[in-house]
Amino acid sequence: xxxxxxxxxxxxxxxxxPGCPSPEAMRGRRVAVVECGHELPCNPCETACKAGALTxxxxxxxxxxxDAACCDGCGICMVDCPGLAIFILDLTRDDGRAELWLxxxxxxxxxxxxxxxxxxxxxxxxxxxxxxxxxxAKRFDRxxxxxxxxxxxxxxxxxxxxxxx
Numbered sequence: 001x002x003x004x005x006x007x008x009x010x011x012x013x014x015x016x017x018p019g020c021p022s023p024e025a026m027r028g029r030r031v032a033v034v035e036c037g038h039e040l041p042c043n044p045c046e047t048a049c050k051a052g053a054l055t056x057x058x059x060x061x062x063x064x065x066x067d068a069a070c071c072d073g074c075g076i077c078m079v080d081c082p083g084l085a086i087f088i089l090d091l092t093r094d095d096g097r098a099e100l101w102l103x104x105x106x107x108x109x110x111x112x113x114x115x116x117x118x119x120x121x122x123x124x125x126x127x128x129x130x131x132x133x134x135x136x137a138k139r140f141d142r143x144x145x146x147x148x149x150x151x152x153x154x155x156x157x158x159x160x161x162x163x164x165x
Contacts, residue, residue, distance in 0.1 A: 030073030
């Protein structure tokens with residue numbers, strides 16, 4: 001299975017992308033994960049990143065690369081990405097859970113503390129998480145950011161949420 005066959009990246013394909021930090025670089029910190037592997041004329045992530053962690057360069061159709069050592073996990077690249085191809089992974093907890101910051105453009109928005117279903121890249125339910133924060137800001141251009149606690153083993157599998165309502 002691959003993006004060519006199914007229309008979405010497999011986890012193995014994501015881990016091989018230049019926008020995906022190595023597992024070592026993700027451990028114990030908050031960092032952006034860029035799931036963009038298409039050679040499109042696009043670079044809002046690069047221009048949004050004040051830390052200089054994301055580069056597209058020339059030509060503008062290059063696939064984004066991340067320097068995880070420079071990434072501060074602020075999330076501005078995530079809300080500027082028109083393809084919703086970036087999420088923030090926070091592996092600083094020591095309770096077996098990770099926190100994901102996910103761009104979310106569906107209504108109704110979840111509420112803080114709400115239990116939500118976790119979906120993988122194919123849209124299949126893979127587990128359950130708990131919303132810790134929902135952020136909306138004019139700067140986010142109508143894209144909400146939903147922060148959700150997930151079992152650590154689903155940190156790179158869960159890619160979206162679905163409400164139980």
